[in-house]
Amino acid sequence: EDKVVQSPLSLVVHEGDTVTLNCSYEVTNFRSLLWYKQEKKAPTFLFMLTSSGIEKKSGRLSNILDKKELFSILNITATQTGDSAIYLCAVNTNAGKSTFGDGTTLTVKP
Amino acid sequence: DTGVSQNPRHKITKRGQNVTFRCDPISEHNRLYWYRQTLGQGPEFLTYFQNEAQLEKSRLLSDRFSAERPKGSFSTLEIQRTEQGDSAMYLCASRTTEMKGTSGGNEQFFGPGTRLTVL
Numbered sequence: 001e002d003k004v005v006q007s008p009l010s011l012v013v014h015e016g017d018t019v020t021l022n023c024s025y026e027v028t029n030f031r032s033l034l035w036y037k038q039e040k041k042a043p044t045f046l047f048m049l050t051s052s053g054i055e056k057k058s059g060r061l062s063n064i065l066d067k068k069e070l071f072s073i074l075n076i077t078a079t080q081t082g083d084s085a086i087y088l089c090a091v092n093t094n095a096g097k098s099t100f101g102d103g104t105t106l107t108v109k110p
Numbered sequence: 111d112t113g114v115s116q117n118p119r120h121k122i123t124k125r126g127q128n129v130t131f132r133c134d135p136i137s138e139h140n141r142l143y144w145y146r147q148t149l150g151q152g153p154e155f156l157t158y159f160q161n162e163a164q165l166e167k168s169r170l171l172s173d174r175f176s177a178e179r180p181k182g183s184f185s186t187l188e189i190q191r192t193e194q195g196d197s198a199m200y201l202c203a204s205r206t207t208e209m210k211g212t213s214g215g216n217e218q219f220f221g222p223g224t225r226l227t228v229l
Contacts, residue, residue, distance in 0.1 A: 004152075032216045042201060042220035043153070050216075088152050092216055097166055098143065100152035 002027040006089050006101035013079055014109050021074040021104045023089030031092045033065055033072050038086040038103065046087075047074070079108045112136060114221035116202050122227045123192055130188045131224045135204030142185050143218060144177055145201040153201055159185060160207070192228045199223045 007022045025033070032050045036043035047055055049065040049072070057063075064073045076083055086103040093099075115134045123129050135142045140161050145153035156175070157167045161182035174192075179185040189196055203218035 006152075034216060034218075042203075042222055043218075044220070045217040048216050090152075090218075095166065096141065096158060096160065098155060098158075098218065100145075100154070102150065102152045 002091065002093065002097070002099040004089055004091050004099050004101035006087075006104050008104060009102070010105040010107070012107045012109065015080060017079050017108075018075065018077045019079060019106060021076075021087050021089075021106070022071065023074070023101055024071040025089075025091045025099075026070065027091045027093055027099060029094040030067070031094045034090045034092065035063060035072070035074050036088040036090060038088055039084075043088055076106075079106075081108050081110055084108045114202060114204055114219050116200075116221040116224050118224055119222060120225045120227075122229065124229050125192060125194060127192055128188065128190045129192060129226065130186055131200055131202075131226075132184060132186050133202030133204075133221055134184045135202070136219055137183075139204035139206050139219070140182070141205045141207060142179055143203045143205075144185070144187050145203065147199045147201055147223070148197075156187075189226075192226075194228045197226055197228045199225050 004025045034048045035046040037046050047063040052067045055063050060077050062075045084107050086105050088103045089101045090098050117132045143158040144156040147153045155168050156171050157177050159179040162179050174190045177187045201223045202221045205218045
């Protein structure tokens with residue numbers, strides 16, 4: 001059965017801190033790994049990677065995928081209170097199915 | 111608004127009743143997904159459609175759950191003989207299989223969800 005595990009489950013930091021969110025996976029026929037941000041409503045897309053490497057977005061967020069070791073890392077530098085949310089990792093397979101982790105709840109205090 | 115819409119947004123029902131939820135995806139999206147999400151957990155995959163074909167169903171989906179997408183556009187999710195354990199947020203998402211955007215079409219666009227409470 002496909003599995004996605006995220007850690008830590010929750011994290012509390014102060015503005016300006018750097019955080020690292022982890023996602024490991026075991027799936028059959030990996031296609032892509034995506035990160036979503038979920039605030040009070042539905043998840044919204046952040047990143048997608050299909051091959052090992054680094055992608056940056058908006059300067060403070062970066063995402064690493066290691067397909068050999070089957071994990072991904074989401075880094076957020078210079079955190080802001082607006083970064084407070086649940087961060088979800090999801091893996092898509094070639095069969096079209098998506099498996100989500102349980103998320104990391106990030107709280108950024110002023 | 112051209113996003114994914116779901117109706118109703120909230121549903122309270124008594125145990126044993128049947129409920130039906132509707133999802134209207136983004137119009138050009140051929141794939142439609144249903145998820146269930148409870149507090150402290152990520153979305154749990156239930157089923158997905160490519161156009162009108164239901165391609166995969168989760169083992170979570172007991173025989174009380176059924177989903178349809180008869181014309182390849184909107185979809186309905188029905189739960190028969192509801193149980194208290196069915197209380198959750200039911201999320202619908204859609205995507206295209208065309209290679210487009212920064213996600214190459216892999217990104218799913220989520221609706222606001224239907225929150226079900228079974229008393």
